[in-house]
Amino acid sequence: EAGVAQSPRYKIIEKRQSVAFWCNPISGHATLYWYQQILGQGPKLLIQFQNNGVVDDSQLPKDRFSAERLKGVDSTLKIQPAKLEDSAVYLCASSLQVGSGVGAKNIQYFGAGTRLSVL
Amino acid sequence: QKEVEQNSGPLSVPEGAIASLNCTYSDRGSQSFFWYRQYSGKSPELIMFIYSNGDKEDGRFTAQLNKASQYVSLLIRDSQPSDSATYLCAVNMVKGSNYKLTFGKGTLLTVNP
Numbered sequence: 001e002a003g004v005a006q007s008p009r010y011k012i013i014e015k016r017q018s019v020a021f022w023c024n025p026i027s028g029h030a031t032l033y034w035y036q037q038i039l040g041q042g043p044k045l046l047i048q049f050q051n052n053g054v055v056d057d058s059q060l061p062k063d064r065f066s067a068e069r070l071k072g073v074d075s076t077l078k079i080q081p082a083k084l085e086d087s088a089v090y091l092c093a094s095s096l097q098v099g100s101g102v103g104a105k106n107i108q109y110f111g112a113g114t115r116l117s118v119l
Numbered sequence: 120q121k122e123v124e125q126n127s128g129p130l131s132v133p134e135g136a137i138a139s140l141n142c143t144y145s146d147r148g149s150q151s152f153f154w155y156r157q158y159s160g161k162s163p164e165l166i167m168f169i170y171s172n173g174d175k176e177d178g179r180f181t182a183q184l185n186k187a188s189q190y191v192s193l194l195i196r197d198s199q200p201s202d203s204a205t206y207l208c209a210v211n212m213v214k215g216s217n218y219k220l221t222f223g224k225g226t227l228l229t230v231n232p
Contacts, residue, residue: 033220042123042207042222043163055217091162105151105170106211106218110162 002026004111006092012117018080021114025073025094031055033108034067034077035091043091049075082118089113122146123210125223133231138195140226142208145189151211151218152184152191157225158204167193198230 005024013019025032030051035043046065048056051072060067064083069075079086093108124143132138140154151170155163169175169182169191181194191210195202205225211218 040127040224042209042224044222045219048217048219056214056219089162107153107165107168108220109165110155113162 004092004094004109006090006111006114008114009112010115010117012119013082014119015084016081018078019082019116020076020078021090021092021116023075023077023092023111025075025092026096026109029094029096029109030072031095031097031106032069032075033093033095034075035093035110037089037091037113039088046077079116082116084118087116087118089115121223122212122221123208123223125206125208125226127224128227129229130226131229131231132198134198134200136198136230138198138202138228138230140193140195140206140208140228142191142193142210142223143189144191144208144210144212144221146210146212147186147189149186149189149210149212152182153209153211153220154180154182154193155207155209155222156204157207163207195228198228200230200232203228203230 032049034046037043046060047067049069052069067077091113092111095108097106154167156166157163167182169184175182179196183192207225208223
């Protein structure tokens with residue numbers, strides 16, 4: 001079974017430039033997540049999609065970050081304009097929820113990530 | 120209080136020893152708990168999950184959950200140098216009608232040959 005695919009693997013840009021990341025989840029996984037992981041910290045959720053709808057974007061800096069998941073499969077995350085503090089690894093994950101309520105099982109699988117350096 | 124807390128380490132153990140990694144969480148309503156391993160420069164890889172109080176064993180790994188104490192741990196028996204990595208504790212917290220996976224900062228484990 002193919003895993004979560006992300007591209008590019010690395011990106012170096014200057015501040016105020018724009019950048020976009022792409023993610024293709026595991027086939028059949030309805031839920032897709034974008035995380036930001038700054039060096040030395042755990043991943044922080046930026047946005048969660050259920051099919052092509054946004055479930056949680058409470059920690060997405062909406063003045064500069066945007067994300068979409070057209071057709072409920074692939075997703076793109078964009079930063080415009082980038083700041084120095086956006087330097088991080090951007091991880092995409094997908095999951096398939098089995099069951100509902102407190103007994104639901106929802107295991108997330110991560111892609112390899114995109115390492116962004118903003119100079 | 121942070122939602123998920125871990126000792127950042129580094130935790131250093133000799134090869135063959137038991138490594139014990141600990142995690143506490145703030146949301147008493149949390150139902151599912153995960154341990155991810157992350158090698159330097161790589162993405163997180165799921166190694167264990169646990170939903171019920173008690174112990175869950177998988178090979179050299181044992182996850183322990185105590186919901187009353189809001190505590191989850193991971194034991195690695197017969198530690199190997201290949202186990203050297205950062206171990207992330209993640210807790211699935213209920214946010215309204217949705218579940219949100221919240222990660223700790225991770226504990227860096229070093230297994231010395």
